[in-house]
Amino acid sequence: MIDGGWAYVWGAYGVALAALVLLTIAVVARLAHWSKRARELEQRP
Amino acid sequence: MQLLANPARFMSFSAWAAPACLVLALVLFAIGVPWALFFSPADYQQGETVRIMYVHVPAAWWALGVYTFMAAASFVALVWRHVLADVAARAAAPVGATFAAICLVTGSLWGAPTWGTWWEWDGRLTSMLVLFIIYLGYIALWSAIEEEEKAARLAAILCLAGFINIPIVHFSVDWWETLHQPASILRSGGASIHPTMLGPLFTMASAYLFLFGALAMMNMRAAIHRRRVEAARLRGSGA
Numbered sequence: 001m002i003d004g005g006w007a008y009v010w011g012a013y014g015v016a017l018a019a020l021v022l023l024t025i026a027v028v029a030r031l032a033h034w035s036k037r038a039r040e041l042e043q044r045p
Numbered sequence: 046m047q048l049l050a051n052p053a054r055f056m057s058f059s060a061w062a063a064p065a066c067l068v069l070a071l072v073l074f075a076i077g078v079p080w081a082l083f084f085s086p087a088d089y090q091q092g093e094t095v096r097i098m099y100v101h102v103p104a105a106w107w108a109l110g111v112y113t114f115m116a117a118a119s120f121v122a123l124v125w126r127h128v129l130a131d132v133a134a135r136a137a138a139p140v141g142a143t144f145a146a147i148c149l150v151t152g153s154l155w156g157a158p159t160w161g162t163w164w165e166w167d168g169r170l171t172s173m174l175v176l177f178i179i180y181l182g183y184i185a186l187w188s189a190i191e192e193e194e195k196a197a198r199l200a201a202i203l204c205l206a207g208f209i210n211i212p213i214v215h216f217s218v219d220w221w222e223t224l225h226q227p228a229s230i231l232r233s234g235g236a237s238i239h240p241t242m243l244g245p246l247f248t249m250a251s252a253y254l255f256l257f258g259a260l261a262m263m264n265m266r267a268a269i270h271r272r273r274v275e276a277a278r279l280r281g282s283g284a
Contacts, residue, residue, distance in 0.1 A: 005094035005158050012151040013082070016100040017074075020256065023143045024067075031263045034270035041277050 050127045052269055059262040066259035073252035081245040095242070097155040102230070103250040104147040107257055108176060109211055111141030115183075116208040119201035129265065131197035134204060135187055136264030140257050142180035149173060160224055168217035169225035176214055179207040 081099035088095035115134040122130035152170070153163045164170065183203055190196035218227045230236045236243060 001088075001090055002092040002094055002158050005092050008094055008154045008158050009082070009096045012097040012100055012154040013078070015150050015154070016104065016147045017078070019143055019147050023140065024256070024260065027139075027260045027263045027267075031267040031270075034267040034274065037274045038270040041274055 063259050063262035066255045070252050070255035077248035077252050085245045099245050099249045101151040103253040104144045107253045108145040111137050119204040123201045132265050132268045137261045138184050140260045145177040165224045167223040168221035169223050172214040172217050
């Protein structure tokens with residue numbers, strides 16, 4: 001049996017969760033930007 | 046699906062479905078991550094490193110699943126020219142690329158203590174790397190061509206051509222001698238891993254799936270807003 005290994009486990013979870021969080025932030029920010037622009041357009045007379 | 050091909054109907058559906066999927070994904074991650082890290086058993090051979098499986102395997106499954114979704118959407122875009130099909134394919138690509146990258150990096154972090162190497166040019170690892178490169182190529186193609194209709198058509202063709210790699214990734218462990226172990230869950234005869242490990246694995250896989258649903262819908266909403274803004278700008282400039 002492989003002894004230890006927790007450092008690799010933490011590394012893998014750190015990379016995976018950081019990537020998913022960054023992706024989510026980028027997608028939410030992009031959506032917020034374009035929906036704001038679309039709202040401004042709708043309010044324009 | 047047919048109903049959602051209408052942008053207005055899709056916008057009203059995704060206004061509640063995208064945040065609902067995001068909340069569901071967060072809840073499933075909040076359950077799945079502690080379950081995988083602290084409440085699932087260590088493996089009798091792999092020890093604690095087996096826990097990497099819970100982030101690695103769902104990323105691999107959905108990297109393939111998202112690409113299959115993109116290929117289906119590209120086919121629909123090319124054949125039936127549905128208004129939202131190319132938008133859906135494009136919206137899914139960054140999510141699939143991230144899943145493929147997570148799969149490669151976490152696989153490498155598992156391989157180092159288990160195989161004694163970070164990387165091996167074997168069938169499974171190489172075909173997964175090819176999938177990641179196809180994702181990047183697809184995203185780059187969309188960005189490289191200014192005329193959106195032409196970009197959509199070429200990207201759809203690239204996506205369908207790249208689909209040949211999906212069965213190669215899946216069957217690589219059966220077709221070639223590889224360091225990577227054969228399928229242990231999605232195989233005929235049922236899963237060969239212990240049932241106590243299936244709970245956290247399927248929870249994490251569901252979390253990835255709902256996150257994909259949320260992010261793809263949000264990307265589609267952003268693309269529809271962007272198209273409206275750009276169309277208005279063109280009308281405003283008299284083009």
